Amino acid sequence: MARKPKRKELFALGNEAVVEGALLAGCSFFAGYPITPSTEIAEGMAAKLPQLEEGVFVQMEDEIASLGAVIGASLAGRKAMTATSGPGFSLMQEHIGYACMAEVPLVIVNVMRGGPSTGLPTNPAQGDVQQARWGTHGDHPIIVLSASDVQECLHMTIAAFNFAEKYRTPVILLLDEVTAHTREKIVLPRPEELTIINRTIPTMPPEWYVPYEETMRGVPPMPPLGSGYRYHVTGLTHDEHGYPTSKANEISALMHRLFRKIDQFFYDIQLVEEVETEDAEVVVVAYGCVARSAKLAITQARESGCKAGLLVLKTLFPFPRTYVEKLARQCKKVIVPEMNMGQISREVKRVNNGLSRVVTINRVDGQIITPGEILKKIYKD
Amino acid sequence: MAKKKGETIVTVYPAWCKGCGICVNFCPGKVLEFDEHGKAYVARMEECIGCGFCELHCPDFAISVVAKDKKDNKNNSEHKDEGKN
Amino acid sequence: MVETTKLIHEYLRHSKKFPHVYCPGCGHGIVLGSIIRSVHHLGLSKDEVVLIAGIGCSGRMAVYVDFNTIHTTHGRALTFATGVKLANPKLKVIVVMGDGDALSIGGNHFIHAARRNIGVTALVLNNNIYGMTGGQSSSTTPENSYSTTTPYGHLERDFDVVNLALGCGANFVSRTTALHAQLMDKLLTKAIENPGFNVVEVLTPCFTQYGRKNKFKNVVEMYSWYRKNTIKVEKYKELPEEKRAGKIPIGVFSDKQEPGFEEKYGQLREKLRSKK
Incomplete structure (x- = not known):
């Protein structure tokens, strides 16, 4: 073999x-x-x-x-x-x-x-x-x-x-x-x-190509420059042909499509890692290097019999609200340690909406948040 | 370019003319003038020496200068072009 | 006889509304015509030309012509162009910028694009003013002239685009005016073909925002001023120092054929791959 x-x-x-x-x-x-x-x-x-x-x-x-x-x-x-x-x-x-x-x-x-x-x-x-x-x-x-x-x-x-x-x-x-x-x-x-994704390129004859066409998927095909599909690229609000527009219906169509193309694939985009969350009563929500401190903290908490779990956010935006909401319903306390004054905890609180208690740990002194600091908050009522 | 007078046909497309006056003022033969709407028109076609200045310098692509004989040929050849496409 | 206007009509986007957005007598339309004639003269296909524009009056040009067109952000057209050219060196990249666009907000990109010698054609449409925003002074507004932000006269000195480009090492440096369309065609044709970074400065009148505030009666008078005050660079060089004041030399100031950055990068790649 x-x-x-x-x-x-x-x-x-x-x-x-x-x-x-x-x-x-x-x-x-x-x-x-x-x-x-x-x-x-x-x-x-x-x-x-x-x-x-x-x-x-x-x-x-x-x-x-x-x-x-x-x-x-x-x-x-x-x-x-x-x-x-x-x-x-x-x-x-x-x-x-x-x-x-x-x-x-x-x-x-x-x-x-x-x-x-x-x-x-x-x-x-x-x-x-x-x-x-x-x-x-x-x-x-x-x-x-x-x-x-x-x-x-x-x-x-x-x-x-x-x-x-x-x-x-x-x-x-x-x-x-x-x-x-x-x-x-x-x-x-x-x-x-690996799964490697490449952009969709147009396959219709160039004269039928509508560069910013409204489609079900919301993501129009994109030709490389010089491939025969000549179109206009602009930062101005544009119609589906790419030409600048100030017509309310065309502006609205563009803006809504831009949001829709991300929103409707939310479940494809929200990436998280759940660690020991099935029965968790305390959930730590963390990302970046803080997630590593949190991993050690919940391991230690489990060793001492405390039902702690961890949600590692790999996608920050669109905010993985379904995971956060599910865990907020299940646990008593959500801990959000982060190295800022509360930028993701703001999102967590928004989704949590009173379901459980949200506790934050914030550091802005150029030092990482240690497992000990997180552990302390896990144990503390 | 034709250098003799009267060998060219100058056409102004009034829809695109903004009446800036470049052609009217710089034409060496004073061929063009403003009409009552403030747009350029061909007042003295026979004075045109075919220098093409007005055509090159019309910011709005609203003037064309063609040789008289070319114009006739063009009319014939247009049909041929259609056939090709 | 070349049927110039009919030819130009073939290159315009027929779905766009004409006449275009520019004020009566604005030289920008003449420049657009010249770009089209130069591309046609070189026998380039519409597909291989990328017209990249910045923001401002000049930025509006891109939408009208049936090439690959990119209307970028203010002052950054050359950065987009650098990416396009490096990504696909086969494309002919023409960048259209205004004076505020290229030299004020985009000054850093301009000098570095010239230094890097990236293979693009940089057209600077110099009308001495910010036209679209309503006539504020720019980095090429002449000293002592008036604008909405210099109502008592401009105290700063202005950039000389040609000398700046020369100082930064651009391959091809040239200047013309909107009144000298034949020279413009010649310079542009040369610039598009030439390797490396090529600059064509076009003095183009803005009567609406500049002329009116600076004692010009109409746009034609501004064109006449160009006729009176410009001089072929060859003749300019022969003039004694004292007679040069107030004269604007036009023509070719530098004509080098050094390979563009994208070409040199391609050679580096080949060298590295042949070693393997």
Whole structure:
């Protein structure tokens, strides 16, 4: 019997795992600007992309330009990404809105550091969660993912590309400095083990192509530039042909389709991991590096006979409300530890809506939340 | 380009003309003038030397200058083009 | 005789409303005509041309013409163009920007695109003003002139687009005016064909927002001003220093054929792959 080839193992940083994940997902274009603590992603891409047949790495003059180039490359048919951290992420906001409006698939990795402003360049934080959701101006849907260990960095990067391509939307992967700079063993999946999704391209004759057509799925097919499907791309509110419009019915149709294409696939997008939640009376809801502290905390709590469970959020937005609501109904207490003043706990409280008690643990001092701190809240009434 | 007078036909499409006056003011033969609606019209076709300035500089693509003999040929060849397509 | 206007009509989007949105006499329409003639002259197909525009009056141009068109964000057209060109070097990328677009908010991208020598054509439609937002001063508004944000006269100095582009190392640097359409056709044709970063500055009058506030009676007078004050760069160089004041040289200022960034990147890829 032929044995399957052994999977390749690496001793890698979270940032390096992002590079591996991106390449496995089919990413062939990276534009970025150096910023701590995300720089290893750019460096990894700079080394690996030119070795690919069509790979391109370009260091742009700033983060605005980086995302601009990524949008251009994606319009030209590439799977494209950039990586940054807080201040750079702030600069990218305008182009995130453009990518939402023009429905350009792309991935942005934001390795969160302490803020606001220059803040704590080398310390972890989770302060960009609501910015990732609402940072760009105007009402818009978006997909935000997170990862809590190095192996997950790889898988969530692939998931980010898959969602971006499937739903023609920018996807933001939020990491934190701890996850990005932890070095541990990861296993590279074999390509045949992965599901890789590519954007749908139009197959009708070009003259029948309606670039922003209303369809059941809500995600119009997207041709690469130069393939015969000439159309107009704009950040202006547009009609289904892509031309600017100020007609109320056309504006409404576009806006509702943009939301619908994400909303109606909510169950496909909400990714979580449940740990010992079946009978849990206390549930910790965590994401990023804090989820690892929480894992140890609930293990210790279980050892001492306390029915504690953990919900790890891998998708942050659209907020995985069905899981949170189910657990809020079942348990007495929900604990939300996070390294900000309460950005996800706000969402948890909204969904919880009085079903159980929500307790928050917040740290904004550049230190991670320890298992002990979480354990203390689990035991405390 | 024809250099002799009277060998060209100048057409203004009034629907697209915004009456900016570039053609009226810069035409070396003073071929064009404003009509009562403020749009350019061909007042002295015979003075046209076919330099094409008005056509190149009409910001609204509202003027065409064609050679007289070409115009006749064009009418014939238009049908041929249709056949090709 | 080339039936210029009929040719242009073939390249316009027939689903769009004409005449276009520009004010009477605005040079932007002349530039659009020139782009179309240049593309046609080079025998390029509509599919291989990508027209990328920024925000402002010039940004509205992209929607009218039947190429692949991208209407980007304010000042960032060159960043999109960099991505497109690197992703698919076969495409001919033409970027249309205004002066505020290219040099104020987009100044950083402009200088770096020139330095990087990315293979795109950068058209700067310089009308010395922010037209669409109602006539505010831009980085090319001449000193002492009036705008809605400099009601007592402009105190700052203005950019010289050509010298800026030369300083940043652009391959091809040129200037024309909307009155010099034949020169514009020549420069654009050359720029689209040339490798690397190619700049064509077009002085184009904005009577509505600039001319009226600066003692021009009508748009035709602004065109006449171009005729009077521009001079071929070759002749300009022969002028003694004291006679150069107030004269605007037009023509070609730099004509290099250095390979574009995307070309060099392709060579790097080949080199790395041949080593394997």
